[in-house]
Each structure stands twice: as structure tokens, then as C-alpha cells.
Amino acid sequence: MERIYLDNNATTLVDPAVREAMEPFYCHMYGNPNSLHSFGIEVRPYLNRAMEQLYAGIEADDEDNIIVNSCATEGNNTVILGMYFSLLKETRKKRIVTTQLEHPSIREACRFLENHGVKVTYLAPDSRGLVTAESVAEALSDQTALVSVMWANNETGLLQPMKEIAAVCRERGVYLHTDAVQAIGKVPVSVREVPVDFLTFSAHKFHGPKGVGGLYLRKGVVLPPLLHGGEQMGGHRAGTVDVAGLVGMGQAMELAVTALDYENLVVRRLRDKLEDALLRHADVLVIGERDLRTPNTVYASIRGVEGEALIWDLNQAGIAASTGSACASESLEASPILTAIGADRELAHTGVRLSLSRFTTEQEIDTTIAVLDRAIVRLRQLSTSY
Numbered sequence: 001m002e003r004i005y006l007d008n009n010a011t012t013l014v015d016p017a018v019r020e021a022m023e024p025f026y027c028h029m030y031g032n033p034n035s036l037h038s039f040g041i042e043v044r045p046y047l048n049r050a051m052e053q054l055y056a057g058i059e060a061d062d063e064d065n066i067i068v069n070s071c072a073t074e075g076n077n078t079v080i081l082g083m084y085f086s087l088l089k090e091t092r093k094k095r096i097v098t099t100q101l102e103h104p105s106i107r108e109a110c111r112f113l114e115n116h117g118v119k120v121t122y123l124a125p126d127s128r129g130l131v132t133a134e135s136v137a138e139a140l141s142d143q144t145a146l147v148s149v150m151w152a153n154n155e156t157g158l159l160q161p162m163k164e165i166a167a168v169c170r171e172r173g174v175y176l177h178t179d180a181v182q183a184i185g186k187v188p189v190s191v192r193e194v195p196v197d198f199l200t201f202s203a204h205k206f207h208g209p210k211g212v213g214g215l216y217l218r219k220g221v222v223l224p225p226l227l228h229g230g231e232q233m234g235g236h237r238a239g240t241v242d243v244a245g246l247v248g249m250g251q252a253m254e255l256a257v258t259a260l261d262y263e264n265l266v267v268r269r270l271r272d273k274l275e276d277a278l279l280r281h282a283d284v285l286v287i288g289e290r291d292l293r294t295p296n297t298v299y300a301s302i303r304g305v306e307g308e309a310l311i312w313d314l315n316q317a318g319i320a321a322s323t324g325s326a327c328a329s330e331s332l333e334a335s336p337i338l339t340a341i342g343a344d345r346e347l348a349h350t351g352v353r354l355s356l357s358r359f360t361t362e363q364e365i366d367t368t369i370a371v372l373d374r375a376i377v378r379l380r381q382l383s384t385s386y
């Protein structure tokens with residue numbers, strides 16, 4: 001059976017060009033870049049090139065910093081815990097403002113700090129699923145050390161008004177972090193246009209390898225390392241650099257930015273075709289206005305159809321989708337995102353997320369539509385509540 005992958009917000013195919021770029025660093029040029037002999041020295045130009053690709057991808061200034069790490073979970077924890085040790089622990093600034101929409105790697109790190117005297121405000125989104133700059137401004141006080149708002153939501157694709165939020169934080173002199181994991185490669189992400197102080201990303205979300213990510217720090221911003229030890233990454237993150245991973249992430253970043261037009265023209269059209277087909281069924285709610293979402297994502301609640309049951313039907317037909325973030329898909333709890341934007345309990349259990357990529361074809365979307373149409377009718381006939 002030809003399988004169809006529509007869970008790209010969970011992870012993505014490694015672009016063949018990325019895999020090709022990584023290959024030599026597993027078999028020919030495998031030296032440790034910190035080594036002083038030829039095996040180490042020969043890999044350094046490739047690491048420098050990869051860093052240039054990362055800087056260019058988010059329009060970072062040469063004097064800014066990008067720390068290469070293992071994933072966005074590590075990057076998010078580095079910011080939240082680093083801010084605690086560098087600012088909140090020793091000063092009167094004991095507050096963090098974040099949102100109810102964040103990924104667990106932000107929410108749980110914040111909850112951990114609440115056990116250490118930090119006050120955290122979890123802003124609720126409005127009915128459109130957005131956290132407004134006004135609501136951020138209202139939550140700030142002279143004790144606020146950090147604001148953390150995700151650029152794009154992993155379940156719905158909803159994009160937060162980062163430019164306006166950055167302006168508020170800049171004006172009030174408060175550090176701003178954004179989790180840009182679901183934005184890179186889908187919409188333009190520029191730390192020049194949007195002056196955040198910290199930004200996290202993860203290669204496996206934009207057709208790079210799993211196990212490597214990045215944390216951007218604006219020039220002059222100091223953060224203690226989460227991992228202590230060797231002097232790698234200028235002392236910002238100990239541990240031998242994953243050379244192949246970094247080379248792959250740099251290549252993936254360059255390809256992702258180059259493909260933004262394709263993402264916003266072709267992938268968006270395929271996503272809209274799929275979304276329109278879903279909306280032809282009665283009692284289907286798509287979360288978030290189309291123009292406020294990343295171009296590849298549709299999160300739909302189909303009344304009378306349990307999310308897990310629909311995912312199973314799709315899986316039986318060889319189609320991979322999810323009920324929300326894989327981080328939460330094992331739990332049968334209602335989606336916190338849907339709950340946060342006011343969906344009722346039934347709706348919060350009927351969510352299905354379909355997330356496309358530049359490798360998704362029209363034929364795959366047509367096949368998925370046919371399978372969805374049959375599955376929705378079948379599952380509603382079995383439903384006792386519809």
C-alpha cells in the first residue's frame with residue numbers, strides 16, 4: 001500500500017539533498033571539530049557554512065548568537081531555566097508571562113519554576129485563538145522578567161502577532177522569547193523584522209534531521225548554559241557538536257527559506273483543497289481563520305467523530321495524521337489548545353490535525369479526501385451522539 005504522510009507538524013521527511021550533505025560526515029570527515037589534528041580541522045569550514053545558513057535563515061546579525069543543541073525542547077528549557085538562574089532567582093523580577101497555547105516544553109518548564117517562587121501568567125487566547133499584544137501589555141508589571149509566546153501553534157497552525165508583541169516587550173524593557181518551531185519553513189521568520197531576544201527551532205520540523213536544533217540569542221543577551229562541561233559553542237552549550245546534524249540543519253534551513261513561495265502557493269492550495277472537502281460535511285469546525293494560520297496545517301473538529309477513531313481509519317488506509325501534537329497524542333485528555341480557545345468538551349475530543357509539506361502531492365490529497373469522506377460517514381453511522 002502506498003502510504004501518505006500528513007503529520008508534518010510532528011516531524012518531517014529529511015530532504016534527500018540534506019541527507020546527501022550529511023553523508024560525508026559519517027564516513028569520511030568524522031573528526032571532532034575541537035580536535036587540533038587534520039580530522040578535526042577539516043570539518044570546521046563546513047560547520048562555519050552551516051552557521052552562516054542558520055544566521056541567514058532567520059536574518060540574524062553577525063554579532064548575535066545561535067547555540068546549536070539537540071532539539072527545541074532543550075532550547076526552550078535553556079531559556080526558561082536560564083532566565084531563572086540569571087535573573088528571576090536573584091532579583092525582584094519574579095514573573096514570567098506566557099500563554100495557554102505553548103508546547104509542553106514551555107508549559108512544564110514554567111510549572112517547574114512555579115515550585116521555585118516564580119509567578120507565571122498563562123494568557124488565554126481570544127476566540128480567534130490569538131494572544132494579542134494588548135493582553136501581553138496588560139499582563140506585564142515591573143516584576144516581569146520574560147515573555148514567551150510561540151510564533152505558530154503546532155496543533156492549529158495559528159500564527160501569533162509576534163511583531164506587535166515584540167514592540168510591546170521592547171517598549172517595556174522585557175525579554176521576549178518565541179518558540180518558532182512551527183514557523184520556520186512555513187512563514188518568513190526574521191529576528192530583524194521581529195526583535196525577539198530568544199528564538200528556538202528544531203531541524204526535524206523543516207526537513208532536517210532529528211536530534212539537532214538551535215537557540216538564537218540577540219547580541220548582548222547573556223544566558224547561563226543548561227549543559228555544563230566542555231567549551232563547545234563558546235561555552236554556551238557543552239557537548240561534542242553533531243557535525244552531520246549541524247550541516248544537515250544548515251542545508252535544511254536554506255532549502256526551507258528558498259521554498260517559502262512554494263509553501264505559500266502550492267502547499268497552501270493543497271491544504272485549502274483538503275480543508276474545503278472537510279467543510280463540505282455538516283458540523284465540521286476548522287480552528288482558526290485560514291489567513292491566520294501556517295499554510296500547511298488544518299485542525300478540524302468533526303462532530304460525532306472521535307479523533308482517535310478517525311486517525312485509526314486513516315491509518316488503516318495508509319494515511320498518517322494526528323489528533324494533535326504527538327507529545328500529547330497518547331493522552332485521551334481533551335486538547336488543551338481547543339479547550340483554551342473555548343471548544344466544548346465533545347469538540348475538544350474530535351480534533352484531527354492534517355499537516356502537509358512540500359513533498360505532499362495533489363494525488364495524495366485527492367486520495368485522502370476520498371478516504372476521509374468514507375470514514376466520516378461510517379463513523380457517524382456508528383456514533384450514538386450524532
Ligand SMILES: Cc1ncc(COP(=O)(O)O)c(CNc2co[nH]c2=O)c1O
Nearest residue numbers: 010071072073103154181202325326327
Ligand atoms: C511548537 C513546538 N515547540 C517545541 C516542540 C518540541 O520540539 P522537539 O524538542 O524538537 O521535539 C514542538 C514539537 N511538536 C510536536 C511533536 O510532535 N507533534 C508535534 O506537534 C513544537 O511543535
